[in-house]
Amino acid sequence: MSTSATQAALNYLGRRLDELADAFPTSPAAVDVVTLTDDIGILAHHLQYTTERAQDRFTVPETVYLPERDALVRLAEAAAGIAGALDLLTEALTYAATGFHREALPDLAASPLRNDPEVRTIAAEKYAEAAARLRETVTALRPAPAPAPPSTPPSAALRTQPPAHAGPQPRQRLQRCPPSKEPRMPSNPPAEITLVLSASAGIVAVAHGEQYQWAETALKLVGFHRRDNGAFALAVKHPQAARDAVHQLIRTARRHQATVTASNRRYLGDVADEIAAHLPGPWRTKVGVHNHPVWQHDLLPWLWDAGELAHAIQTERLPYTAILTDDTGIELLLFERPGHQHDYLLGAFAPNGFDEHVAKTSPPSSIVLPAAPEQAANAIANRFLPAYHHVLHTRRWATVAFALERIREEYDARQAITESGRFRDGSPMNPGHIPDLEGQSADFTWQEFRDVLTHAPALLDQCRPATTAWPEDAATLDRLREALAQGTGILADWNARLDDLRQTPAALPAETYGDAKAERDARMLPVIEAWMADCEVFLRQASAAAPLHPLAAHNHAVRALPPALPTPPCARSARR
Structure with a gap:
């Protein structure tokens, strides 16, 4: 089961913590030791949920991209907030347990300490502190509002973006299930x-x-x-x-x-x-x-x-x-x-x-x-799994096409700035800005091309050019496979290099991160160029290889291809 740290997962955790904080007692009379132990158990579950999700992603750093790493930082901060609230509730439990203990002491039968209101008051105060800590955590889990674009161009414009008229879609979480109201459980006994x-x-x-x-x-x-x-x-x-x-x-x-x-x-x-x-x-x-x-x-x-x-x-x-x-x-x-x-x-x-x-x-x-198990398995094998593979193929195709289009748009934007000597807002560009501009563009391209390295192999495995109207594409697909194998090796070398850089003692001389990144980008450039040159061939072959949806199994009409990229990236060189 996927355990990616996404904004939707953070939102879900925030809702659960908010619901728990709302249910905390707000007066000493409402403090109940049984409910308190249950609240501690639920909060401990949320802490385990948080740490396990983070651990799953930390163990496979090569699959964790920058947006998810940002989310992991906030997830770790949430774990600290939950642990702090858990400490406060356990302190409240010590006071509530003290009152529970006094109720059974015969020496206190006539003493005001038997039902000392101060004990419940302190427990209620701890509850209030824990609720405040949880609400602070919930606030931190919410997405931060996007900052307004700066008015001074040079430093901000070093990070190039595609033109406004063809800007990429915002990075949003894919809706995995239809929107609905907050979960409502039916009325049931407590146990x-x-x-x-x-x-x-x-x-x-x-x-x-x-x-x-x-x-x-x-x-x-x-x-x-x-x-x-x-x-x-x-x-x-x-x-x-x-x-x-x-x-x-x-x-x-x-x-x-x-x-x-x-x-x-x-x-x-x-x-x-x-x-x-x-x-x-x-x-x-x-x-x-x-x-x-x-x-x-x-x-x-x-x-x-x-x-x-x-x-x-x-x-x-x-x-x-x-x-x-x-x-x-x-x-x-x-x-x-x-x-x-x-x-x-x-x-x-x-x-x-x-x-x-x-x-x-x-x-x-x-x-x-x-x-009946045999009939159920037949429905899964003949109905559900074909529909699953059809949708998965479509999603992979869309992911690779989107990544290639963003790389092309990034190249166009950077090329326009370089040739005109001006940033997008018209302000002049200092020649000293060019190295930074090149480096930031290379970082953007690297991140986008990782989607190609991840999802293109499965699409290539399904391509059968001999059965399409373009059998001559076979040689091109072979070149793309070879380039993809090179790119996968470069990615593996880069992950190993990062591990070495992290483990090198500070007292020993070592190559800088910038040097390693420059070498990585230089090695990957021919791979990216090969894919940008022949991306249209790949996309039409991958589209033609899409498995039929089970509902269309009896429809023998020719399937329409998904829309091609607006302008083939191969129409211009992607060389920097």
Whole structure:
């Protein structure tokens, strides 16, 4: 599952923290030690959520581009804010626990210390400080307003931009699921236990609800054992033993204010395993348990869905879900369809490697699956996955085309400034500004061409020029493959060089970052030039290789190509 640190993920985290701060008690009388421990648990979950997302990106620095690195800085600052609020709540807990302890001391039966209001007052003050810290964190997570363009040209204009009439689209997060209202959970008991039967594990129990810990306590007392995924299980050999265990659990759960519901469905993990076994190729499955209702919303930023699945996650309580992953990195989400006795819903997580400034492409729609595993696998293989690959191909094509167009526009803008000797606002350019202008333009081109290095290989693999109207393009595609292989090697060398520069002791002489970057740009320039010269050939072949959408499988009409770039970048040299 993609774990990119995007503005949408920061917005999601901010909403969760804002909701938690709004729910904090505002008076000493409202302080409750049980609710306080639950608030600490939720805040600890958000801290874990934040640090795990950051860790996932820190481990693969070669895939983290500059916009996401900016977001990671803000994510780390948010982690510090959450940790500070967590410290304040734990301090509040010490005071609340002191009052709880005094209530049982016989020596204080007639003492005013037994119900000392000062203890609750201090706890409420800590709550208020924690709420203020969280709101400061939420404010920092919001996107900063774009600064107004400076009026003095020379220093600002060194960073060239494409002409205003053909400016690039702003870098925005691709909408992965349709807009909707804030999630509203249906009215449910504070603690619930859902029981399902598993062919391998026996009785599987999932504790969920805002006070799910009460349900977990009941399960442990009856003899259920916690599994690695957070569910509980009890192995039973005879039907009567299963009935006795359930009856004992119902009585125990009632004492812990938890309800027990026996599902007539099979365990979702077994269903996912059987579906995966009927899918082509190797697939792995994993069940995720969402004990607290808000935890399932962690899935929302990573979904790539335009159908019922995303809406269900926002509006229905889902104690558990399953993820199916194949060896190419496709990740699918599966869960029981709410309001139906037998159906399941399946959708996709967004693929990795996409920056969010590309032209918008519609995500694949989730589908409804029958209960029979073989029929469900057939629907996935013949309907959902072809639609997924069609949309993925379109998104890759749009990403590469957009990157090549921005490189061409950057070259045109820089060339116009160099030839005229004036910046875009008409102010004269000092010849001493040219090195800075060249360096900033090279940085921009490097960042954009990384999208080509990431997504063009998969598109090239699908190209079959012999089956198109342009079989003569085969030689050009071979040259582009060779250039792409060179570029991929240069990128790997650059990442290794960065590691060396970071690890070189300060006392030892070492090459400067600027020297290494200049060497990188010089090596990459022929690769970029080769792609700019033949980009039109690549784009038309990649477009012709787009897999058919399953709805168009019976339509034998000739497919229209996506629009070509306004002016072929190959019409002019991209050499600096």
